[in-house]
Amino acid sequence: MPYEAFKDNEYIENLVQELQASGTNVLVGSLDKLINWGRSNSLWPLTFATSCCGIEFVSLGAARFDMARFGWEVARSSPRQADFMMVAGTIVGRMVPVFRRLYDQLAEPKYVIACGGCAISGGPFKRSYHVAKGIEDIVPVDVFVPGCPPCPEAMIYGIMQLSRKVKVERFFGGVNRQEKEQDFVKEHPVAAEAEKIING
Amino acid sequence: MATIKEDIAARFPKATFDEADVLLINIPDDQLHELARSLRDDFGYDFLITIVGVDRKDSLGAIYFLSSTTQHTEISFQVTTTDREHPAFESIADLWSIATIYEREIFDFYGIIFLNNPDMRRLFLNIDWKGYPLRKDYDMESNNILSTESERQSDFTNVYTRGADGKIEVAEKAVFKPNDFVVNIGPQHPATHGVLRFRTAVDGEMITKIDVYMGYIHRGIEKLCESLGYPQTLHYTDRMDYFSAHNYHHGLCLCIERAAGIEVPRRAQVIRVIMDELSRIASHCLFFGTYCMDLGATTMLFYTLRVREQILDIMTKTCGARMTFNYDCIGGVMADVDPDFVKDVKALLATLPANLKEYNKLFVGNVIAEGRLENMGNMSREHAIQWGVTGPSGRASGWSCDVRKTHPYAVYNEVQFDEIVMQEGDSMARFKARILEIEQSARIIEQLIDNIPEGEVLAKVPKVLKLPVGHWFQLVEGCRGLFGVYIESDGGTSPVRMKFVTPSLNLAAVVDSITTGNKIADLITIAGSLDYIVPDMDR
Numbered sequence: 001m002p003y004e005a006f007k008d009n010e011y012i013e014n015l016v017q018e019l020q021a022s023g024t025n026v027l028v029g030s031l032d033k034l035i036n037w038g039r040s041n042s043l044w045p046l047t048f049a050t051s052c053c054g055i056e057f058v059s060l061g062a063a064r065f066d067m068a069r070f071g072w073e074v075a076r077s078s079p080r081q082a083d084f085m086m087v088a089g090t091i092v093g094r095m096v097p098v099f100r101r102l103y104d105q106l107a108e109p110k111y112v113i114a115c116g117g118c119a120i121s122g123g124p125f126k127r128s129y130h131v132a133k134g135i136e137d138i139v140p141v142d143v144f145v146p147g148c149p150p151c152p153e154a155m156i157y158g159i160m161q162l163s164r165k166v167k168v169e170r171f172f173g174g175v176n177r178q179e180k181e182q183d184f185v186k187e188h189p190v191a192a193e194a195e196k197i198i199n200g
Numbered sequence: 201m202a203t204i205k206e207d208i209a210a211r212f213p214k215a216t217f218d219e220a221d222v223l224l225i226n227i228p229d230d231q232l233h234e235l236a237r238s239l240r241d242d243f244g245y246d247f248l249i250t251i252v253g254v255d256r257k258d259s260l261g262a263i264y265f266l267s268s269t270t271q272h273t274e275i276s277f278q279v280t281t282t283d284r285e286h287p288a289f290e291s292i293a294d295l296w297s298i299a300t301i302y303e304r305e306i307f308d309f310y311g312i313i314f315l316n317n318p319d320m321r322r323l324f325l326n327i328d329w330k331g332y333p334l335r336k337d338y339d340m341e342s343n344n345i346l347s348t349e350s351e352r353q354s355d356f357t358n359v360y361t362r363g364a365d366g367k368i369e370v371a372e373k374a375v376f377k378p379n380d381f382v383v384n385i386g387p388q389h390p391a392t393h394g395v396l397r398f399r400t401a402v403d404g405e406m407i408t409k410i411d412v413y414m415g416y417i418h419r420g421i422e423k424l425c426e427s428l429g430y431p432q433t434l435h436y437t438d439r440m441d442y443f444s445a446h447n448y449h450h451g452l453c454l455c456i457e458r459a460a461g462i463e464v465p466r467r468a469q470v471i472r473v474i475m476d477e478l479s480r481i482a483s484h485c486l487f488f489g490t491y492c493m494d495l496g497a498t499t500m501l502f503y504t505l506r507v508r509e510q511i512l513d514i515m516t517k518t519c520g521a522r523m524t525f526n527y528d529c530i531g532g533v534m535a536d537v538d539p540d541f542v543k544d545v546k547a548l549l550a551t552l553p554a555n556l557k558e559y560n561k562l563f564v565g566n567v568i569a570e571g572r573l574e575n576m577g578n579m580s581r582e583h584a585i586q587w588g589v590t591g592p593s594g595r596a597s598g599w600s601c602d603v604r605k606t607h608p609y610a611v612y613n614e615v616q617f618d619e620i621v622m623q624e625g626d627s628m629a630r631f632k633a634r635i636l637e638i639e640q641s642a643r644i645i646e647q648l649i650d651n652i653p654e655g656e657v658l659a660k661v662p663k664v665l666k667l668p669v670g671h672w673f674q675l676v677e678g679c680r681g682l683f684g685v686y687i688e689s690d691g692g693t694s695p696v697r698m699k700f701v702t703p704s705l706n707l708a709a710v711v712d713s714i715t716t717g718n719k720i721a722d723l724i725t726i727a728g729s730l731d732y733i734v735p736d737m738d739r
Binding site (some may be wrong): 052095098128131148 | 324
């Protein structure tokens with residue numbers, strides 16, 4: 001697919017600009033490029049589906065749409081073997097802790113695609129007492145794919161957008177770092193206390 | 201009907217009657233259990249379709265819908281209470297096993313306690329959930345659903361009884377035996393077909409008990425419907441059992457049309473039936489593929505999805521979507537069929553026999569398939585009725601429960617087709633019943649496709665639809681079994697109560713009793729053969 005055919009190109013350009021502004025070593029930069037080339041062409045999804053969108057995800061894996069030809073080879077059932085998570089379906093109150101834990105179990109670098117109206121905003125169930133109004137409140141989202149459910153072509157487009165993003169990221173010292181220290185401290189108040197004591 | 205009414209009036213002098221499409225008996229709550237037993241044993245109403253909880257602001261109540269498996273007639277009875285603090289009714293869980301689950305659902309939604317129910321826990325919501333969401337005075341913002349703290353788990357359930365002094369007493373009861381080894385399966389598991397969780401107690405390899413834990417996709421559809429206009433409520437039926445989207449739409453439309461007195465044009469009726477049967481073929485094809493995948497035969501999915509994609513193409517041309525079609529609407533269908541519709545459907549019917557033959561050749565006679573499916577998860581006819589297991593799974597146990605035959609709607613009484621009833625009641629029978637149903641669905645479509653009458657597809661329907669005061673109950677056959685709609689109206693533009701009776705709840709509830717004594721490795725094959733859809737059971 002040619003570059004001009006994609007939407008939201010400014011977003012990618014901004015990312016590239018950011019990269020260029022910070023500057024990088026020729027060697028590290030070339031290695032980055034090589035690794036990202038590999039990563040962006042073998043993004044493996046996690047088998048995660050709660051409702052209707054999941055069935056379109058099944059169609060995506062079958063012969064007609066065949067996501068394997070793009071290198072998104074197989075859906076893994078274990079989060080430890082997956083690169084990204086396609087949130088296909090509604091997330092409700094009881095599912096929130098489970099969903100967050102699954103996200104935490106994904107190995108870094110990890111990505112999330114919010115697939116369908118429910119994952120984006122709660123969709124038709126927005127006013128319900130038990131439905132999360134979009135998954136952005138729970139995990140950071142990289143790509144949104146609208147639809148109810150999105151057709152498999154739209155899902156393919158969404159994952160292509162994700163692989164474009166992966167391609168321009170800084171891998172070394174960037175996304176491969178396990179956790180940003182500040183985030184870690186924020187999530188673990190005990191560690192923050194300990195740090196304070198050490199620093200006097 | 202008159203004689204039953206007189207009989208009941210003679211036995212239960214306190215009962216009052218309410219003539220609606222289904223006879224409704226009002227009964228004081230101390231005679232509830234007695235009436236239920238009498239209806240089951242003396243009048244032959246042996247199948248409990250559902251229990252509907254209602255909140256009428258000044259009173260809480262429960263309506264029980266019963267059906268006779270021989271006469272195919274329905275009857276209902278209702279108990280109400282004005283006590284909003286501690287509402288309590290007698291449980292009928294000793295008469296019908298499925299009542300345990302139905303009563304748990306009402307406890308979850310309305311806070312009504314059922315005395316002597318062996319398992320009075322919440323069904324869909326967390327243990328610590330505040331309030332009862334389907335009550336009219338529930339504050340929608342009162343619970344924080346975004347908490348990432350793991351929910352509190354309990355191995356205990358409550359049993360409520362009435363003591364000698366009339367006070368309600370609570371006793372704690374363990375779900376599992378003290379020495380049980382409990383394996384947790386789900387909610388994120390590729391073989392549970394969605395976010396369902398089984399807490400499985402095993403003795404060695406043998407399953408001793410399964411605690412089915414639902415609610416991971418409970419979206420509160422019934423509550424949402426209460427704040428929407430009737431045409432808007434239609435869209436939720438698509439998203440419960442997304443394979444039976446047309447069938448469920450059809451059911452809700454029929455119910456609203458009957459209530460509003462709208463006559464549906466014949467052309468629309470025929471189109472609806474063709475769409476229902478196409479959905480059934482597509483649904484069973486996907487079942488075929490995913491079920492074989494559960495057994496390790498991954499390639500079958502690619503073969504069966506070929507037919508499904510062909511059907512989805514037909515749907516896309518006419519309805520504009522691959523799933524969640526929103527095609528049926530009140531008074532008919534949204535738009536006329538595509539000019540290529542007849543040609544495409546005929547092409548599908550022409551390729552179907554060859555495809556089915558291929559599937560049979562590839563999988564059904566396979567020695568591994570036979571070994572894993574035959575004599576597994578046996579369910580007798582009585583067992584199926586006790587748990588209300590309808591659809592192909594119920595018919596595989598010898599229970600003829602096809603709504604298309606027992607309560608024909610639309611043009612089903614004008615077409616020739618056989619109801620697939622098998623006697624074995626094992627996984628293999630449930631599997632084969634679906635393949636045979638594909639053939640019957642094709643037969644129905646064959647009879648109709650050349651005879652779609654000319655004319656309008658949509659009746660004249662008022663822009664703002666108001667239903668008269670009253671209540672209605674409608675049954676249709678979904679792809680997985682009986683689908684029912686109960687609507688209660690106060691004369692306004694939105695319902696007071698809209699209840700969906702979905703087959704998957706029963707299918708999941710029965711997993712415990714038919715897997716007990718089998719090996720844990722067979723749990724997936726037995727549960728898979730029931731073919732439940734998780735958003736359908738959770739609603």
